[in-house]
Amino acid sequence: MRNPLIVAIVTISLVALNAAGVQIDSNIQNKNVERTIDLTTQLVKIFHKITLENKATKEWSGVSYSFAVPKDIRDNLAYISIRDALKKELKATEEKTADGSLFTVSVTSSSPTPVLHVETVFSKSLEPYPTHITQNERQLVRYFDSAYSYSPYRTVTQKTTVQLASKSVESYTTVKPSAQVDGTITYGPYENVAPYSTEPITVHYENNSPFLTITNLERVIEVSHWGNIAVEETIDIVHSGAVLKGSFSRYDYQKDARSNQPSVKSYKTILPASATEVYYRDTNGNISTSAMRILKDSVELDLRPRFPLFGGWKTHYTIGYNVPSFEYLFSSGDQYVLKMRVIDHVYDDMVIEKATVKIILPEGTSNIKLIPPYPVTRLPDQVHYTYLDTVGRPVIVFTKQNLVENHIVDFNLKYNFSKVLMVQEPLLIIGFLYALFLIVIVWTRLDFSITKDNAATHHHKD
Missing domain, CATH: 2.60.40.1730 (tricorn interacting facor f3 domain)
Known part of the structure; x- marks a missing residue:
């Protein structure tokens, strides 16, 4: 059964996209998404390996593809890089919508299922919880995300791996199928996920890396x-x-x-x-x-x-x-x-x-x-x-x-x-020294003594 809230969100998103002039090709879909969320430091580093598929054609020559960043974390996005299968960086243009930002690139590939590698880095996305600790206590943090990779396209299959800073996990949201092994939590695989679908998750774990x-x-x-x-x-x-x-x-x-x-x-x-x-x-x-x-x-x-x-x-x-x-x-x-x-x-x-x-x-x-x-x-x-x-x-x-x-x-x-102009300062120094020497010479040649006047006065008295 489809969640009416998700349907409403998707509808609102599509309206906002059309209002902003952003065109999302419904023939394009994510054939497979492999997402890795690195939570081992104070930064949140997310890596996507996205395999694309076009239901209308197998030709990929300058086809536009958009990567979405939700509004609630857009301000935390510090860095984004989108590369092709050969790891060549593609120029991305950002267009802001009511739901966040779309980073659009032009995809050209001889393969019918081209691959994109997307790297994003977010700052201030880990929340200390509790917010205050004593000198000898551990530092625990919470991370909020979605079990589904946020995308304006339908995703055929996807899987998310969360890497933590330690094996000490206080709690995490389970979304079947999901599992934890030591400091790694796996979500998925999930199939046939609709555009802009979300499934909120929270991970609460120990992270003593320098904040x-x-x-x-x-x-x-x-x-x-x-x-x-x-x-x-x-x-x-x-x-x-x-x-x-x-x-x-x-x-x-x-x-x-x-x-x-x-x-x-x-x-x-x-x-x-x-x-x-x-x-x-x-x-x-x-x-x-x-x-x-x-x-x-x-x-x-x-x-x-x-x-x-x-x-x-x-x-x-x-x-x-x-x-x-x-x-x-x-x-x-x-x-x-x-x-x-x-x-x-x-x-x-x-x-x-x-x-x-x-x-x-x-x-x-x-x-x-x-x-x-x-x-x-x-x-x-x-x-x-x-x-x-x-x-x-x-x-x-x-x-x-x-x-x-x-x-x-x-x-x-x-x-x-x-x-x-490089000789300007040396010339200024030379000119200053020349002027200084000239003043000294003139000063030494001037006679400011009053000896003669005293002698003349003495002779007059005689």
């Missing part, structure tokens, strides 16, 4: 054409897991023998291999408890705050380093291209609520064009003054919200800069 959230990150990149690029990041971090209740005992903390604790003692930040003169400090000064390892392809920092981070606790620090400009700055005549990461790897499975990137270019730069790897918010340009500047250095500023590790990719910044 760290970067509430604000400001990254400043200062470019010098004299061979150096200086990078500095100011970071605010909060432990966003279950809030610590009661007092904190360092004695109990030190004798706690648990291998997994909800608190965070340290984490690894990864910098470029060419990073030098690295510093790490907070408002009290340099933090000497950190350690640095120089690896073949990176510089690894073991950052250890002055105190362990429990739920609700915060820390604020600054990290900086220098890299040689020839690795990131490319030129042809007076045309330059700066190619650098938008963000660095701060810690594993990181979440950044808001990142602001400021790029300080040399004085005299013109025709600046930013090419970001994904949509960002460009803010008004600023001006930065340092020693010997006359009109100031242009500063390009842009922001991005809800970032994860998948956003560690390069931006391109194109601009023009005349090499003649």
